[in-house]
Amino acid sequence: MFKRYMITLLFVVAALCVMYSEYQTYVDNPWTRDGQVRAYVIQVTPRVTGQIVSINVKDNSRVEKGDVIFEIDPSLYETNFHKAIASNKQAAALVNKAKNELNRAVNLEKLTPGAQSELALNNLQNAVESADANALLAKAQMDEAQLNLAYTKVTAPTDGYITNFNASIGSQVIANSPVVALIDENSFWVEGFFKETDLSNVDVNNKAQVTLLMHDKQLLNGEVQSIGYGISKTDGSTGNALLPNVNPSFEWIRLAQRIPVKIKLKNVPDNIQLRVGMTASIKIQKQHVTNSSSN
Template sequence: MRLGTVTPSYEVARATVEQAELDYQFTRVYASVDGYITSLNLRLGSQAVANQPALALVDVNSYWIDAYFRENYISNMRAGDIAIVTLMTYPDRPIRGKVDSLGWGIAQSDGSTGYNLLPTVNPTFEWIRLAQRIPVRVHLDKVPEDIALRIGSTASVLVITGGKVTNEVPVNSLLQ
């Protein structure tokens, strides 16, 4: 054998090493967004299976509030209206937001479950027929760093309609 020649066994060994390096790269998963990992139920020795979720990733840059207003309260509500959000977790720390959108429909609650992907909102309480609840999406302007938002938390939402309040008005003065 001359120096500089490559034997078939060398090529096989090199290909095996390259495949092992590629397999190792596939063991690392990088999040597509900034966020928090939750529902991680893996233990040492757990086997990950392709296309099967192993954890949940909560995107910290995509929080919003889904508020459900009675239909008789939304006639003057518009996208862009100022909203004051009070989280049950932080009752003394109201946060300013803006109405992003108002829902265009809800599913009737006649036993169907979300017909045409519209949210089902129960309009009855005991024997009294209540006004329908229409979803209103609110985006928060700036959340203080010491407030930890959690998906599914309860919030109260006050929407100021009519466009008479500007962003310069302090949140606390709006609540008095």
């Protein structure tokens, strides 16, 4: 009987030791399954309005910076550019004419003093300045027309992946209205939401380990890049009839809020393609806690 009690006691002690060890590991290395892969998503937006006449990429394909994604009908913008060139030349000719008239009047005044009144000379000088201003305006309009013509080719602003591209040849696009999403391939990170009670002594540059649900056999290394400074409040927000929403709570329960922590991955294997929205588990290693305990 005594032997049975001793064996039971040993099992209880061993279980308590394991539980304590796991608890200490969790305290020193906070962990969460509430993580997601994130990246900067660029809304590719045309700067001019027109009909799509050419598409050079497929949906869910990779593009490099400067690649032409699609092209808008340039005919109208070519015409406007040619008109602007003509207006610019005409403005330059008017400048030359005004300067010639002014020079003629000035030379005539030098040869025959009093041949030109001061008012006439001032008017000719004003005509030159006005012609110069019109020439500058014509030059600006020509540059704008040239830019609009260049904008008919919509290019990728960075290396990345085209996604949710539903437009086709013949579709009408509107200036400053997004057409397709481009995911910046150099901006991927993992964002985990940790309980505020787990973030004590967690600092930037602490090492982290990430496991993706899609690749649960491979462990990815990273480090804490930043810790969020705020989250949206729920209590006090306006509800129906302009009354505040207040969530019911119990005095003996204090729910820990979840704070976003940004993890930058390092040396992602070639066989893993990160995708925005993928589920991830994250464990943070509190390096300074380990160092203090070793001292």
